[in-house]
Amino acid sequence: MSSRTRFRNIRDAMVPCLLFAGVFVVCAASISTILRHRAGVPEMSVLSPKLAAYQSQPDAYDTLFVGTSRTFYHIVPEVIESSAAEYGCPDLRVFNFGVFGLTGAEQDWLVDQILDAGQGHLRAIVLEDPLPEARATREATSTRARFFNSTGNAGRRIASIMSYPESIAKKVYRIGVLGYGMAYDLSGVGRAATVAFPAAVPDVPETLNLSQDGFEALGSVPTDDILARHKDFEDNPAKFADALARYGAPSNEKVEPRAVYIASRIKALEARGINAALYISPDPLELDRTPRVGEAVRALMPETTVIDLNRPDEYPDLFERGIWFDFSHVGEEGARRLSRHAGQELCEGLKQGRRGVTDAVR
Amino acid sequence: MLFVELRFFVFFAVVFALTWILRNNGQRKLVLTAASYVFYGLWDWRFLGLILFITVVSYLVGGTRAWWADNEAKRRLALTAGIASSLCVLGLFKYFNFFADTFAEFASIVGLPSGHVTLNLILPVGISFYTFQAISYMVDVHRGDIGTRRSVLDVAFYIAFFPQLVAGPIVRASDFIPQMATVRRWADVPVRACLTLFLIGFIKKACLSDNIAPYVDLIFNDPSAFAADQVIAGVLLYGVQIYCDFSGYSDMAIACAGLLGYKFPPNFDSPYLSTNIQIFWRRWHISLSSWLRDYLYIPLGGNRKGEMRRDVNLMTTMVLGGLWHGASFNFVIWGFLHGLALMLERSWGKHVASRIPSLGWVGIVLATAVTYFWVNLAWIFFRATNLNEAIGIARTYLTFSSPGDGRLPISAWLLLMVLGAAHALAHHFKADTYLTRMNPNSYAIAFGALFAVALAFVPLGYRPFIYFQF
Known part of the structure; x- marks a missing residue:
């Protein structure tokens, strides 16, 4: 076979392949985009019931903690309120908006929903540094992840990944997972099926015990994952001590980009006239990272309240092994101790903040 | 996988x-x-x-x-x-x-x-x-x-x-x-025919069978909660589900083998359009029915040893065919119902059919409807998890009565009519051959668009193929 014939054969084979790929991508993306709007907001564990409860009576709360499981299991609203009152900020009405696995895109969306519910009554929103985006491929195609995998979110999700203090390899991996999740969403898989074939058994909205204003003591609703984490913690006492020893250790990770990322969220809230603060949870596994992020945020925005409780030297009572449930979360006793400190720091911050105690005690 | x-x-x-x-x-x-x-x-x-x-x-x-x-x-x-x-x-x-x-x-x-x-x-x-x-x-x-x-x-x-x-x-x-x-030579591979067959199988399995399955489950899990017409629709939907599931798998298997250069025989040929059970078995799971015929029915004597022996051989083959699907009396009854229908058809053909005038196309429609009715009656025993449940559903199917008044969250009868019409039209007009005859570039464009549409109808979460359990 001459080289010219071979080239012609390859070309003849390639053209249909390219046509197939092009038409498939255009059609699938079009279907996905059109039907995405119809799909609406999916039911998201913990997040949906909390948001629904808040939206039904937004005026009932004026101080919101928005973060991950380290907010969900650590911030006890009634303790924050009593502690803040003790230090001169009476009548705070706190709601715990902690959601396990909360990522940056999810936090941005949640804050938008909160503000859409009306912001006149809000005194403060306390943000926790969210988890890094796109953590595992198996999570990239969940209904929850898919909702946030739209192309419109791509820019800020990449910004979140790039700002997170970790190695380039991990960033590349996360961008790959993000790409996989977005491709899955753009493929349109299942979009028409949900319209044409309604669920045989309609989803029942999750019920969540909100009697403690969004707080849940870790272990009170045991799951296999929670119990496994607890067992791991119990079985490895040395790991906890080793983690504490890392506090103050030098690190090569650049935390400034993450500080810029967080500061941009805080500034956006402040621009809307809302007191905003950063909450850094005690977390032995993050001792060499999150306190440095907090310092970097302080350096960028000296007037911003940073409730940094991940400091064993300042808060030794929060690092007694007995109050910990697993390596990243305390149990109920720890949550109450932690919330007393957080209430105090929040109040002090509000008093010194840009809008001051006048607004805080409004 | x-x-x-x-x-x-x-x-x-x-x-x-x-x-x-x-x-x-x-x-x-x-x-x-x-x-x-x-x-x-x-x-x-x-x-x-x-x-x-x-x-x-x-x-x-x-x-x-x-x-x-x-x-x-x-x-x-x-x-x-x-x-x-x-x-x-x-x-x-x-x-x-x-x-x-x-x-x-x-x-x-x-x-x-x-x-x-x-x-x-x-x-x-x-x-x-x-x-x-x-x-x-x-x-x-x-x-x-x-x-x-x-x-x-x-x-x-x-x-x-x-x-x-x-x-x-x-x-x-x-x-x-x-x-x-x-x-095997690449030049001998009918690429477009294989891709089309794979796409058809994919649509049958992923877009139809998997979407219908939850409604069928709903009916079979608690038939007494549903109105009679819904239970009957559920039974017919199961007929659609198992056909789409199994023939979809077969289509994809034949297509994959074809793309690797190997030819498999066809396994299905519009079985629900059959005018009697004998024809049904020439069009349903053809590879099993012909295997049973050649390796069991004929070695048993087939129809060479008189009518009585033929009927015994038929029933033995069908009951063992039922048992091949699974170790349960439900499968035995399923095989028995098909064996019984085959025996009755032979008797009808010999003693009755010749004495009544031909009804033309009306007769074909009637025969197809009766065959479809019987096949779906047998499916009840195939699908039900136990004999009592099967008998309860069969009673509703035959008497059109049910204590319940529940309804499926979908217009099941409309869906059945649409699918039936689509099936008949596709069979009549040979839609797959039309697609296959396109020139390569047009085919690529049509295939890309159809695959994108099919993907949109794939439900979230996979269901294993029904026949994997056999």
């Missing part, structure tokens, strides 16, 4: 590329056999030994044709031992508990000590299919339909070839083994 999963597409792409890159036939067979073992091992690697055992037994039995060429008695003995050992494996994994339970129940009824023994065995996926293929090899070699394979790789490849390994079609050794002898 399901044919509709992304990881299968990746797996197939790798196997496809490797197969066509290699020039040597032996190397290709080695790659395809290894890939087939990987494919099966991903289900449960522990049962690879079982396939190997059946392969070695088949190889040795096939070998006796050469080793004991002059001794028919020895060869027959080896064949019997080979078939028996394959059936023992099948019986142990699939039927031991069924017969042990049945014996214990019988013993307790007649007042004997039951000595109940139950083994905690997992049913190896696809065991019924590869066991039948192994028997086909041994019998075909014994009959002289094909020559003995000198290489155990050939036998391993035939038994384990991944497109048909777990749910058929049951490919005859005499159909498949000759294809191994020559190097």
